[in-house]
Amino acid sequence: MSSLRLLLKPVLAAPVVVQAASLMILACLAFSIMGGLIRSVSDSGMPVFEIVFLRNVAGLLFILPLFMKTGLGALKTKRIGFYTARSFFGFVSMLSWFYAITVLPLADAVALNFTAPIFTTILAIFVLKEIVGIRRGSAMIVGFLGAMIILRPGLEELSLGSYSAIFSAVTMACSVTCVKLLSRTESTSAIVAWTQILILPMSLIPAVMVWVTPTLDQLLAIGAIGVLATIGHLSFTKSFSLVDASIVMPFDFFRLIFSALIGFMFFMQEPDLYTYIGAAVIFASSIYIAIRETRVSALAEKKEVAAQTAAETHAGPGR
Numbered sequence: 001m002s003s004l005r006l007l008l009k010p011v012l013a014a015p016v017v018v019q020a021a022s023l024m025i026l027a028c029l030a031f032s033i034m035g036g037l038i039r040s041v042s043d044s045g046m047p048v049f050e051i052v053f054l055r056n057v058a059g060l061l062f063i064l065p066l067f068m069k070t071g072l073g074a075l076k077t078k079r080i081g082f083y084t085a086r087s088f089f090g091f092v093s094m095l096s097w098f099y100a101i102t103v104l105p106l107a108d109a110v111a112l113n114f115t116a117p118i119f120t121t122i123l124a125i126f127v128l129k130e131i132v133g134i135r136r137g138s139a140m141i142v143g144f145l146g147a148m149i150i151l152r153p154g155l156e157e158l159s160l161g162s163y164s165a166i167f168s169a170v171t172m173a174c175s176v177t178c179v180k181l182l183s184r185t186e187s188t189s190a191i192v193a194w195t196q197i198l199i200l201p202m203s204l205i206p207a208v209m210v211w212v213t214p215t216l217d218q219l220l221a222i223g224a225i226g227v228l229a230t231i232g233h234l235s236f237t238k239s240f241s242l243v244d245a246s247i248v249m250p251f252d253f254f255r256l257i258f259s260a261l262i263g264f265m266f267f268m269q270e271p272d273l274y275t276y277i278g279a280a281v282i283f284a285s286s287i288y289i290a291i292r293e294t295r296v297s298a299l300a301e302k303k304e305v306a307a308q309t310a311a312e313t314h315a316g317p318g319r
Contacts, residue, residue: 016242023239024251030232032258034225035101035109036266041221042102046212051222052095053200053207054214058226060196077190079182086178086191087198093171095203096164103161106263107271110256111150111279112165117286118143119173121293127177136292139285146281149274249290253283 014022041051077083100109118140124130151162182191214222239248256279263269 017247020239020242020248021251023235023242024248025254027232027235027239028252028254029258030228030235032106032110032255032262034228034232035106035259036262037221037225037228038098038101039106039267041218041225042098044215044218046214046218047207047210048095048099048102049203049206049210050212050214052091052098053203054219054222055094055098055225055229056196056199056203058222059229060200062226062230063193063196077186077194079186080194082178082182083191083194084198086175086182087195087202089171089175089178090195091199091202093168093175094199096171097168100161100165100168103159104165105269105271105275106267107256107260107269107279108150108275109161109165110259111271111275111282112147112162113169113172114252114256114279114282114286115143115147115166116169116172116176117289118282119170120176121289123173123177124180128180133292136289139288139292143282143285143289146278146283146285149278149281151278152274244294249287253279256283 038051042048097109097113100112121136121140147166151158179191242248256276260269260271263271
């Protein structure tokens with residue numbers, strides 16, 4: 001962690017908006033390289049189930065310092081059911097995402113993954129009971145049309161990889177919704193720790209069924225995937241903690257740019273024009289949803305502060 005802080009020192013000394021944008025771009029680069037490594041390890045003969053399991057082993061190793069700082073007391077919870085649901089959705093999303101990366105061009109998989117905020121908004125309506133107005137509703141429809149531009153059902157035969165990428169976005173939205181519910185009472189460290197602990201046995205069972213003894217090169221690649229995932233998630237989370245989502249969301253499009261470059265340079269992948277058009281449409285709708293959510297949250301916070309101030313004023317100094 002200290003080496004990561006040293007690496008990011010010039011960025012952390014910049015203005016806050018520059019910090020957030022730089023961290024988001026760094027996260028996009030880390031996730032894109034990670035996708036390329038996953039594709040490479042799969043091409044070398046390692047089954048996807050095994051890649052997912054070893055990725056989670058690496059993830060658990062990287063959060064061990066967290067246990068050393070906070071102790072096992074951070075794991076105390078009365079919501080193990082929600083943790084299990086979050087871990088299950090996270091595992092299924094990871095598995096379907098890894099599979100999509102191994103069979104689709106990297107840019108296509110990333111483009112379809114941009115639909116996750118749309119599904120998250122849909123779940124927010126039914127699970128979190130959030131009210132979605134006509135504008136956000138229209139943005140979701142536009143995002144869906146963007147996905148149809150990429151998939152072109154009826155004109156192109158839909159592959160299992162395309163379905164897997166969409167399914168990964170849906171289950172990712174389910175996982176994010178669980179995190180939102182857990183964050184009302186649970187700490188971030190507890191959510192991260194329990195997720196890694198519960199995903200590990202989930203990923204072990206299918207991995208054992210297809211286990212192939214990994215080579216040294218494959219283990220090194222898996223270790224790099226774990227490092228990149230840690231850097232990506234830390235940078236991603238930090239960028240959102242610095243500024244509003246509407247400011248950093250546009251920079252998430254770098255994931256498509258980096259993935260397309262890696263796919264072209266290392267795997268001879270050339271996404272067609274429809275992928276870029278569809279991705280732009282999906283991404284535009286996702287940015288709009290992020291902006292609307294930021295404004296709605298800010299308005300709700302102002303109303304809450306105003307109501308609290310009014311209540312304190314009405315109560316008077318002698319309460």
